[in-house]
Amino acid sequence: MSWLEEFYIRISHLRDERTQIGRIVSAHPAEGERYYLRVLLNHVTGATSFQDLRTVNGIVYSTFHEAAERRGLIESDNTINECLDEAKVFHMPSSLRRLFSTILVFCEPSNVHGLWDRHMEAMTEDYRLTQMCPHAVEQMALLDIKNMLESMGKDISSFPLPEIDKSYDALDNEAREIIKESTIEVDPEHLGFSSFLNPEQRYAYDEILATINSGQGGVFFVDGPGGTGKTYLYKALLAKVRAEGKIAVATATSGVAASILPGGRTAHSRFKIPLNTEDGGVCSFTKQSGTAKLLMRASLIIWDEASMTKRQAVEALDNSMRDIMARPDLPFGGKTIVFGGDFRQVLPIVRKGTRSQIIDATLRKSYLWENMRQLRLVRNMRAQSDPWFVDYLLRVGNGTEDTMDADYIRLPDEICVPYTSDATDIDKLIESVFQMTLEENLLDPNYMTPRAILSTRNEYVDKINMKMIERFPGEEMIYYSFDHAEDDPHNYYPAEFLNSLTHNGLPPHILKLRINFPIIFLCNIDPASGLCNGTRLIVRGFMRNAIDAEIVLG
Numbered sequence: 001m002s003w004l005e006e007f008y009i010r011i012s013h014l015r016d017e018r019t020q021i022g023r024i025v026s027a028h029p030a031e032g033e034r035y036y037l038r039v040l041l042n043h044v045t046g047a048t049s050f051q052d053l054r055t056v057n058g059i060v061y062s063t064f065h066e067a068a069e070r071r072g073l074i075e076s077d078n079t080i081n082e083c084l085d086e087a088k089v090f091h092m093p094s095s096l097r098r099l100f101s102t103i104l105v106f107c108e109p110s111n112v113h114g115l116w117d118r119h120m121e122a123m124t125e126d127y128r129l130t131q132m133c134p135h136a137v138e139q140m141a142l143l144d145i146k147n148m149l150e151s152m153g154k155d156i157s158s159f160p161l162p163e164i165d166k167s168y169d170a171l172d173n174e175a176r177e178i179i180k181e182s183t184i185e186v187d188p189e190h191l192g193f194s195s196f197l198n199p200e201q202r203y204a205y206d207e208i209l210a211t212i213n214s215g216q217g218g219v220f221f222v223d224g225p226g227g228t229g230k231t232y233l234y235k236a237l238l239a240k241v242r243a244e245g246k247i248a249v250a251t252a253t254s255g256v257a258a259s260i261l262p263g264g265r266t267a268h269s270r271f272k273i274p275l276n277t278e279d280g281g282v283c284s285f286t287k288q289s290g291t292a293k294l295l296m297r298a299s300l301i302i303w304d305e306a307s308m309t310k311r312q313a314v315e316a317l318d319n320s321m322r323d324i325m326a327r328p329d330l331p332f333g334g335k336t337i338v339f340g341g342d343f344r345q346v347l348p349i350v351r352k353g354t355r356s357q358i359i360d361a362t363l364r365k366s367y368l369w370e371n372m373r374q375l376r377l378v379r380n381m382r383a384q385s386d387p388w389f390v391d392y393l394l395r396v397g398n399g400t401e402d403t404m405d406a407d408y409i410r411l412p413d414e415i416c417v418p419y420t421s422d423a424t425d426i427d428k429l430i431e432s433v434f435q436m437t438l439e440e441n442l443l444d445p446n447y448m449t450p451r452a453i454l455s456t457r458n459e460y461v462d463k464i465n466m467k468m469i470e471r472f473p474g475e476e477m478i479y480y481s482f483d484h485a486e487d488d489p490h491n492y493y494p495a496e497f498l499n500s501l502t503h504n505g506l507p508p509h510i511l512k513l514r515i516n517f518p519i520i521f522l523c524n525i526d527p528a529s530g531l532c533n534g535t536r537l538i539v540r541g542f543m544r545n546a547i548d549a550e551i552v553l554g
């Protein structure tokens with residue numbers, strides 16, 4: 001009996017008994033068609049014949065392999081090429097170069113040179129309008145890609161692309177980093193912020209500027225609960241220092257906070273901090289690198305959300321700065337550096353860490369803490385219209401709100417949607433946040449983006465998303481992840497088990513999207529361009545391998 005007959009007999013047997021298929025016999029990927037048939041059986045509903053299973057969008061494919069590939073259930077050898085081909089339809093050449101750079105960094109394509117040759121023409125269309133020489137056109141595109149890769153923290157020379165001709169690259173790496181920072185445009189509105197600072201912000205502003213002007217250097221920590229105007233203060237400082245022609249380096253722990261600061265980058269990418277820093281660690285830039293030269297020239301360095309980072313990361317920057325400034329006795333080599341944050345908000349993440357391990361990882365436990373001058377902001381500038389709520393938030397953050405059963409606090413009734421254990425509870429929650437019955441609301445990004453439902457577990461998020469998308473009008477597209485375990489010759493981890501995992505930072509196995517649906521980025525692709533973990537976008541169009549989305553917040 002062939003495997004096809006075996007499958008067929010099992011299926012018809014199950015159908016005869018009107019039993020649901022609980023689990024389909026396993027098949028190893030090395031078994032070829034048998035495996036692909038199984039993949040299709042796990043995903044395609046309503047098929048009544050093998051031909052039905054091989055049919056995708058009305059086309060009958062000759063093999064299960066091809067059908068599974070066309071449905072996006074398995075990775076095709078050509079996925080990356082198809083992605084770029086599809087993107088050509090709706091992307092300008094500069095966006096294609098950005099997509100190409102992103103693919104180099106995040107998709108590990110095996111044939112980079114082939115990819116470059118195949119898509120170079122589309123990626124250089126704009127340059128060819130003004131430049132006749134093909135070599136010059138290629139060099140212009142390569143230089144643009146080089147800059148994009150740099151902003152993603154990568155060096156173009158680590159990819160097998162055509163060489164960059166030095167005569168086209170007027171700036172070497174060192175000059176590029178400094179020029180890039182010193183040419184950040186100053187927003188005139190931010191320059192005006194200094195006239196509206198409240199007394200605590202004004203004191204902090206004056207103290208920091210006086211330290212910069214004295215040339216002595218100093219380390220500050222701007223401590224303020226959410227909404228007290230820390231970002232407002234940084235923007236005022238950055239504008240002032242840059243308007244004087246000096247260099248100010250703006251960083252934050254998270255990509256979203258970095259993208260709010262003009263010229264902001266994540267601290268890890270700006271200072272090249274290794275992912276796992278131990279006590280006594282250093283950053284991975286060398287003394288001769290562009291990063292070192294930039295930091296030596298900087299008059300001001302800002303690191304927002306420092307309360308969320310592990311102290312070892314800040315200590316690594318301290319060690320490296322003492323070294324490059326050749327002033328080992330002074331914190332950060334005598335630079336003016338401003339940290340900021342709020343220890344009432346999120347603390348550093350220590351995997352499976354105990355309370356004391358988490359506290360030990362915070363900046364407050366660092367040897368640097370006692371030399372940091374504290375600048376306290378206390379006035380909530382965000383929620384001035386609701387002083388009761390501001391006060392309540394502060395009591396929760398400070399741990400002074402009354403608790404029940406040791407660690408629980410009571411939320412005010414007016415901000416709660418009651419839980420009744422009824423199946424419609426989630427629908428009521430969605431309705432109270434989004435009022436989805438009004439279609440004009442759903443199609444309005446200004447209505448959708450300030451609202452969100454947060455959840456404690458990824459699997460709940462997936463369930464809520466599924467409910468939301470069902471209620472959303474418009475054309476639908478389903479994307480599947482293709483999961484396989486590495487080094488698993490015995491197939492102990494079948495695909496449907498891997499598909500069921502809801503891992504941090506990864507979308508669900510079945511990702512349903514509709515035009516105008518709000519989506520959120522799950523990784524830091526390029527914070528300097530606003531593409532980072534937490535950026536919110538609206539889906540404008542989709543193809544099999546590419547999604548066209550517009551940034552609306554982040």
Ligand SMILES: Nc1ncnc2c1ncn2[C@@H]1O[C@H](COP(=O)(O)OP(=O)(O)OP(=O)(O)O)[C@@H](O)[C@H]1O
Pocket residue numbers: 196197198201224225226227228229230231232233342381382
């Ligand atoms: N001095 C000021 N005058 C007018 N508006 C201000 C002032 N300071 C802050 N704001 C406004 O108050 C709001 C909150 O400020 P900001 O975002 O700087 O707070 P934050 O401390 O960075 O908050 P979070 O910790 O939540 O990031 C913003 O809308 C900001 O524009």
